[in-house]
Amino acid sequence: MDKFTTHTGRVAPLRRSNVDTDQIIPAVYLKRVTKTGFEDGLFAEWREDEKFLLNQDEYKDATILVTGTEFGTGSSREHAVWALKDYGFKAVVAPRFGDIFRGNSLKNGLLTVELPEAAVEELWLRAELHPDSEITVDLAEREVRAGDRTWSFEFDEFLRWRMMEGLDDVALTLRDEDKIAAFESNRDAWRPRTLPAAV
Amino acid sequence: MSRTPQEAEGARPQTLAEKVWNAHVVRTGGQQPDLLYIDLHLLHEVTSPQAFDGLRQAGRKVRRTDLTIATEDHNTPTDNLFTIADPTSRKQIETLRTNCEEFGVRIHSLGDANQGVVHVVGPQLGLTQPGMTVVCGDSHTSTHGAFGSIAFGIGTSEVEHVLATQTLPQAKPKYMAVTVNGSLPEGVSAKDLILKIISITGTGGGKGHIVEYRGQAIEELSMEGRMTICNMSIEWGAKAGLIAADQKTFDYVQGRPHAPQGEDWDAAVEYWQTLTTDEGAVFDKEIVIDAASLSPFVTWGTNPGQGVELSGNVPDPAAFEDAIERTTAASALEYMGLEAGTPMREIDVDVVFLGSCTNGRIEDLRTAAEVIKGRKVADGVNMMVVPGSAKVREQAIEEGLDQVFIDAGADWRFAGCSMCLGMNPDQLTPGQRAASTSNRNFEGRQGKGGRTHLVSPAVAAATAVSGHLASPADL
Numbered sequence: 021m022d023k024f025t026t027h028t029g030r031v032a033p034l035r036r037s038n039v040d041t042d043q044i045i046p047a048v049y050l051k052r053v054t055k056t057g058f059e060d061g062l063f064a065e066w067r068e069d070e071k072f073l074l075n076q077d078e079y080k081d082a083t084i085l086v087t088g089t090e091f092g093t094g095s096s097r098e099h100a101v102w103a104l105k106d107y108g109f110k111a112v113v114a115p116r117f118g119d120i121f122r123g124n125s126l127k128n129g130l131l132t133v134e135l136p137e138a139a140v141e142e143l144w145l146r147a148e149l150h151p152d153s154e155i156t157v158d159l160a161e162r163e164v165r166a167g168d169r170t171w172s173f174e175f176d177e178f179l180r181w182r183m184m185e186g187l188d189d190v191a192l193t194l195r196d197e198d199k200i201a202a203f204e205s206n207r208d209a210w211r212p213r214t215l216p217a218a219v
Numbered sequence: 220m221s222r223t224p225q226e227a228e229g230a231r232p233q234t235l236a237e238k239v240w241n242a243h244v245v246r247t248g249g250q251q252p253d254l255l256y257i258d259l260h261l262l263h264e265v266t267s268p269q270a271f272d273g274l275r276q277a278g279r280k281v282r283r284t285d286l287t288i289a290t291e292d293h294n295t296p297t298d299n300l301f302t303i304a305d306p307t308s309r310k311q312i313e314t315l316r317t318n319c320e321e322f323g324v325r326i327h328s329l330g331d332a333n334q335g336v337v338h339v340v341g342p343q344l345g346l347t348q349p350g351m352t353v354v355c356g357d358s359h360t361s362t363h364g365a366f367g368s369i370a371f372g373i374g375t376s377e378v379e380h381v382l383a384t385q386t387l388p389q390a391k392p393k394y395m396a397v398t399v400n401g402s403l404p405e406g407v408s409a410k411d412l413i414l415k416i417i418s419i420t421g422t423g424g425g426k427g428h429i430v431e432y433r434g435q436a437i438e439e440l441s442m443e444g445r446m447t448i449c450n451m452s453i454e455w456g457a458k459a460g461l462i463a464a465d466q467k468t469f470d471y472v473q474g475r476p477h478a479p480q481g482e483d484w485d486a487a488v489e490y491w492q493t494l495t496t497d498e499g500a501v502f503d504k505e506i507v508i509d510a511a512s513l514s515p516f517v518t519w520g521t522n523p524g525q526g527v528e529l530s531g532n533v534p535d536p537a538a539f540e541d542a543i544e545r546t547t548a549a550s551a552l553e554y555m556g557l558e559a560g561t562p563m564r565e566i567d568v569d570v571v572f573l574g575s576c577t578n579g580r581i582e583d584l585r586t587a588a589e590v591i592k593g594r595k596v597a598d599g600v601n602m603m604v605v606p607g608s609a610k611v612r613e614q615a616i617e618e619g620l621d622q623v624f625i626d627a628g629a630d631w632r633f634a635g636c637s638m639c640l641g642m643n644p645d646q647l648t649p650g651q652r653a654a655s656t657s658n659r660n661f662e663g664r665q666g667k668g669g670r671t672h673l674v675s676p677a678v679a680a681a682t683a684v685s686g687h688l689a690s691p692a693d694l
Contacts, residue, residue, distance in 0.1 A: 036550075037543045038422055038522050042661040047642035051294065051307035053268035053314045065663050088543060090423045093456060093522075094661060095640075096266065096358040098374040116423055119458060120358060124374035137543075176390065178250040189376065190277070193254060193384045196246050200386055203245045203256050208490070210483035211258060212346050214325050215285040218476035219333055219344070 022129035023186035026158040029083030031147035037088030044100040059106035078151035092121025232497035236429040258351040262289035264315040266356025270379035271318040289326040297632035300330040335608020338362040338576040345475025349464035349491040361452040364461035365445035371459040393503040395428040399436040401510040409444035410675035414516040418526040425457030436510035442471040443582035454523040518673040520551035535559035570653040571602040571683040575639040578656035579607025583676040590680035597686030602629035605637040654682040
C-alpha cells in the first residue's frame with residue numbers, strides 16, 4: 021500500500037450528499053479482474069454532463085475531493101476507491117462516510133477525512149471562488165489547512181500508523197498466527213464446514 | 220471452550236451481538252482493533268478476483284477452504300443457464316472458476332443445482348447458523364444476521380485478508396436496538412417495516428452500530444421476513460443487523476445439508492439458546508416503533524431513506540427543514556421525473572421486478588403468486604420474476620408458482636441478482652420506471668437512467684396487475 025503522510029493539492033468541490041458507491045462507479049464498470057484502470061468509471065453517469073464539476077477546466081487537476089455527508093454509502097465495491105485513486109484523487113473530505121467505503125479507502129492509501137459541515141462549506145466556497153488555490157491534508161498532524169484556516173480532524177491512532185507506514189494488513193495479522201491456530205483448535209466440532217460438500 | 224460469555228466477562232449483562240463478538244475474538248487489547256475469527260466466508264465473482272490475485276502475488280494459500288464457498292450471481296444471465304453473452308462478464312466468471320479450482324474452493328456455478336444469489340445460498344445449505352461470524356464481499360451480507368449471527372459486507376482487500384488468515388481486524392462496534400412493539404397489521408410485511416425504519420433513520424443513521432431487531436413484530440416474522448429486515452441494515456448505514464435465534468430459527472436450520480446432526484445438534488442448540496440479550500444489558504442507542512401504525516411503504520426518491528406510505532403523496536422538497544435534505548429531495552424528484560404532491564398510487568410503472576437477496580426467497584414468490592393468481596399483468600407492464608436461487612426456483616415449480624406467473628403474463632426467469640443491479644443483461648432502459656422488490660433505488664442502479672421504487676412482494680404483484688403502484692387491497 022502507498023504511504024500517506026501529507027498531501028497538498030487543488031480541491032474539487034462536489035456539492036452533493038448521499039453520494040453512494042453506485043454513483044462513484046456504476047456496476048457496469050465492475051466486471052474487470054484487475055485492480056487498476058477504473059478511472060473511466062469514476063462518476064461515469066455524471067461525467068456525461070459537460071457541466072459536471074470534473075468536466076470544468078479549473079477542476080481537472082484537483083487531487084482532493086470535498087463532498088457532502090454520507091459519501092460512499094451502499095455497495096461494498098472497493099472499485100469505488102480504486103476509481104477515485106486511478107483518476108488522481110489522493111484524499112476525500114466529507115462530514116461523514118459509509119463505513120465499508122471508509123475501510124476500503126484506508127486500505128488503499130486514499131485518505132478519507134471527516135470534517136464538520138461548516139468546514140466543508142467553507143472549503144467548497146474557497147474552491148469555487150479560487151479554483152487554483154491549494155489546501156493541505158496532513159495526516160501526521162491530523163490537520164486540514166487552507167490559507168490561514170486550520171481544522172483538526174480525529175483519526176484512529178492505529179489506522180493512522182498503518183497508513184503512514186503503508187503496511188499490509190495480512191502481514192500484520194500473520195504475526196499473530198499462533199493465536200489464530202490456538203483459537204481454531206478450540207472451535208466446536210459442530211460448527212459448519214463447506215467441505216466436504218453436502219447438498 | 221468456555222461457552223458462556225457471561226462467565227468470561229464477569230456478571231455484566233451483555234447484548235446478543237456482544238456475546239457473538241466476544242466468542243470470536245482471537246486477539247484484543249493494545250492499539251490494534253480486535254482480531255475476529257470468521258466462521259463462514261462467501262465469495263462471488265465481482266469482488267474476489269483481485270483478492271485471489273493478491274494471494275497469488277504473495278505466495279499465500281486459502282487458510283480454510285472448508286469455511287469458504289463461492290457462487291456465481293451478479294453477472295449471470297437469467298434467460299438461460301449456459302451462455303454469458305457479454306465477454307467481460309464471462310471473463311469475470313471464468314476467473315472465479317479458475318481461482319476456485321486453483322485454490323481448492325467449493326463453487327456452485329451457473330447451471331448447478333445450488334447456484335443462486337450468495338445470500339440465498341448460504342442459509343438454504345444450512346451453512347448459515349446462529350452465533351456465527353459471516354462475511355462476504357457484498358454489503359447485503361447483513362442478511363445472515365437473521366439467524367442471530369454477526370454478518371457484514373467487506374471490501375476486496377478484506378476478502379483477501381480473510382482468505383489468507385480466516386480473520387478480520389475490526390474496531391469494536393456500538394450496539395443499537397430497534398424494538399418493534401405490537402403486531403404488523405394484515406397486509407404489512409417485513410419489507411414495509413424496514414423501508415419505514417430507513418425513512419426514519421436516513422441512510423447514515425445506523426453508522427458504526429450492530430443493530431439488534433427485536434420485539435413482538437420481529438418475533439412474529441418468518442425466517443424469510445427476518446432475512447429481508449437484516450438484509451437492508453446496510454441501507455441505513457448499520458455495520459450489521461441481527462435477530463436472536465428462537466425455535467423458528469432452529470426449525471429452519473434443522474435438516475438442511477450442513478446443519479449439525481444427532482448429538483452435535485443438541486450441543487449446538489444448547490449453545491444457541493444462550494444467545495439472547497441479557498436482562499439489563501445496555502444498548503448505546505434504541506429506536507422504538509409501534510408496528511400497529513404501519514401500512515405498505517414505498518420509496519419515491521433515489522436513496523432507500525426517501526420513502527413514504529403507499530397511501531401518501533410525493534413530498535414537496537420545500538417542506539424539508541434540513542437544507543441538504545431539501546436539495547437532495549429536489550434532485551431526486553428531477554431524476555425520478557416526479558411532481559411533488561402526486562399520490563403515490565397514481566405513479567405508473569413500466570417494469571415490475573420480483574427477486575433479489577432482499578425478496579427472492581420462496582415465501583416472497585408465494586406472496587406475490589397469491590396476489591397475482593387468476594389475474595393478468597397490466598398491458599404495457601413487463602413483470603420479471605427471478606428466484607433467488609436454483610433451489611428456490613425448483614421449489615416454486617413444485618408448488619406450481621411458475622405457472623401462476625406465466626399464466627398472468629409475467630416473465631419467469633432463472634436465478635441470479637438480475638435487475639437488482641445493472642451488471643447483467645436484465646436492466647432498465649433510460650427513463651423506464653420500475654417497482655422493484657430489491658434494496659437500492661440509487662440513480663442508475665437498475666440500469667442507466669432507470670427509475671426505481673422499492674416495494675414489497677405484495678405491492679410488486681398488485682402493481683403489476685394494476686399498472687400503477689398499488690397494494691393487494693386496491694385490486
